[in-house]
Amino acid sequence: MKISNLKKNYEKFSLNIDSLSIDEGKIYGIIGPNGCGKTTAMKLIAGIEKPDSGQIDYEGLTERDMTMVLRKPYLLNDTVIRNLVYPLKLRNIKPDDGLVNHFLEITGLTNLRDEYAHGLSGGEQQKLALARALIFSPKVIFIDEGFSNMDIESVAFFENYILEMQSKKPMTWVIISHQLSNIRRLCEHVFFMHNGEVRASGSTGSLLSDPRDEKLKQYLQYA
């Protein structure tokens, strides 16, 4: 995916991304302070919102190949199981019992499969949203603070799960997180955003251990 001259203007905020490249099968992280434009950038790249100007070359990817998990996921006014299989239903794919049971198991929702999803805790809702995004095997998955309400054990479990998935069948991941531990463990490449711009980018190790950008240095001081 290649992004160039992406612009989006709001009343009190402007997003400007000159150039950004996302390669297939890699895990990317986006970090930065609150209000720096991470979510806006992600929504524009994922095609959820339209930019005022600029180009995104999806290189053959369609909307159906991508998905996004939001911090406060939208859950259907329905049961856990029907939320989980919803993307399959949209694609006229008959849910496979083995696959469904696997995702219920890894999210710990097997016993709650017939309960209404709105009754789940914040962490459970995020797990369900993540499983719902993974169940149809998208090519690109965007996660906007999708682990923020999960307990430490669940976060560790999903980090391992994602890394294991990557070793078997690599997908492209773009992850926004304020937990640098998530970014360090998962991401190969990191973008640092500040005030609507990508101020720095590079491999996770070098960027976070040897930051050259002043704003990034300041940001990492408190991380």
Added chain:
Amino acid sequence: MFELLDREILGIITLTLRMTLLSTVISTILGVPLGLWLDHAQFRGKHIVVLINRTLMASPPVVIGLVVYLLLMRNGPFGFMGLLFTLEAMIIAQVLLLTPIICGIVYTASERNSSHIRTFAKTMGASKFQTQVLLIKELSNEIYFSIITGFGRAMSEVGAIMIVGGNIRHHTRVMTTTISLLRNRGEINQAIFLGIILMLIAFAVQLIAGFLRKRERRINENF
């Protein structure tokens, strides 16, 4: 008192139900899509259209009745259709009263929730049609409430249908206009009796609607 339950009163009950059901169905067909469209559409003067709709939601039935009367009277623009003092005229007046109510309730619900639902649909790769289906499904509680409210309004209506229907015996006399007539004649007991039947019918309709919704949910539980 029970002599009222003769063929004439059964005819009045049947006519009341026909008028109420037909006007509710037509208003639902018009009001639900209109409410959804009004939320999604962006055009100049939209707030004025919303304001007009809200005014119409509270419009006095006698005024609507008068407008329909003027349109359908022999010398009026639609006088040639010969609809005045018929069931059709009563349904037209009811539709003019009910449609803004249904449209307004659906618009308000959609305005509150549709952006989340549409964003979610995009993240799942839903088509435009699938997004519309999802929107209706997710707003089904509010749509149901709007229909029930419309039905209640249609059932209890007196002023408008008295003007355009004329309360003609064996022809356009419905339960509410009969109650009004009985009260004018001083036949209070019979008016109360008919009022109780009207309440029982309204209660029975609520029971049936509630049962159908529960049944629909049960059917949907098999993903």
